[in-house]
Amino acid sequence: MIQDARIVAGFTGAGISTESGIPDFRSPDSPWMRHKPISFDLFLQSADARREAWRRKFAMDDLYRGARPSLGHLGFASLVAAGRMPAVITQNIDGLHQESGLDPDQVIELHGNGTYAKCLACGGRHELDWVRRCFDADREPPDCRMCGGILKAATISFGQAMPEGPMRRAQKLTASCDLFMVAGSSLVVYPAAAFPAFAKENGARLVIVNREPTPLDGAADLVIHAEIGSVLSVFVS
Numbered sequence: 001m002i003q004d005a006r007i008v009a010g011f012t013g014a015g016i017s018t019e020s021g022i023p024d025f026r027s028p029d030s031p032w033m034r035h036k037p038i039s040f041d042l043f044l045q046s047a048d049a050r051r052e053a054w055r056r057k058f059a060m061d062d063l064y065r066g067a068r069p070s071l072g073h074l075g076f077a078s079l080v081a082a083g084r085m086p087a088v089i090t091q092n093i094d095g096l097h098q099e100s101g102l103d104p105d106q107v108i109e110l111h112g113n114g115t116y117a118k119c120l121a122c123g124g125r126h127e128l129d130w131v132r133r134c135f136d137a138d139r140e141p142p143d144c145r146m147c148g149g150i151l152k153a154a155t156i157s158f159g160q161a162m163p164e165g166p167m168r169r170a171q172k173l174t175a176s177c178d179l180f181m182v183a184g185s186s187l188v189v190y191p192a193a194a195f196p197a198f199a200k201e202n203g204a205r206l207v208i209v210n211r212e213p214t215p216l217d218g219a220a221d222l223v224i225h226a227e228i229g230s231v232l233s234v235f236v237s
């Protein structure tokens, strides 16, 4: 299918990072499910919620510091390097596609990126190490160094608008591809999960590599229920 395809779109979820040691969202004992998520509105309204969001963020970062790209990330990176895949659309926030060698413009992040912080007022980027030093010293998250606005991890929280640029780029790639390859997503988080269905409706072939069944398995041209590394490692060059 890859050989036949003109344009291959990659699409990943948390499952591609489990072999890097980062748990996915829905598996039993998932650390992501331990707390009720802090919605975007609450984050904006409450200093207590912001403090708690940063406390949780740094605790999770400590657990998964040093995670390296998996064979799945490297397999997709090889398809990009070979010119078969213009970009990978990802729901992940861990930056591991970039670490596998992809340029920033070859990764379309639908849910943002948790490896840096962003000002909600001016969009200014801040490094997490600096935010953490301030947080550890004052027990309060710092304000934006440029404009004094509220800083937040550069991820998309529940209730926060999807990022316009990445959504547009993902739509364009989905509409233009003739093969759409999903790896490691339960395909239940919308609007991200609409992309594979849209690709299929638009005439592309759909391949799903996932440990467990997904709601789109019935529509796919090929479903592989297996560990991602064992499947995508065949592409690693």
Ligand code: NAD
Residues within 6 Å of the ligand: 012, 013, 014, 015, 016, 017, 018, 019, 022, 023, 024, 025, 026, 027, 032, 091, 092, 093, 094, 095, 111, 184, 185, 186, 187, 188, 189, 209, 210, 211, 212, 226, 227, 228, 229
């Ligand atoms: P999900 O947890 O809902 O689904 C992950 C899927 O991957 C599951 O169906 C699971 O069976 C499968 N899977 C796990 N490890 C696998 C492996 N080694 N091989 C094959 N399949 C495997 O994740 P989702 O669909 O991405 O949706 C969850 C949301 O949570 C997303 O928005 C995502 O951004 C976020 N999230 C991100 C990270 C991350 O950045 N690494 C981690 C957790 C959650």
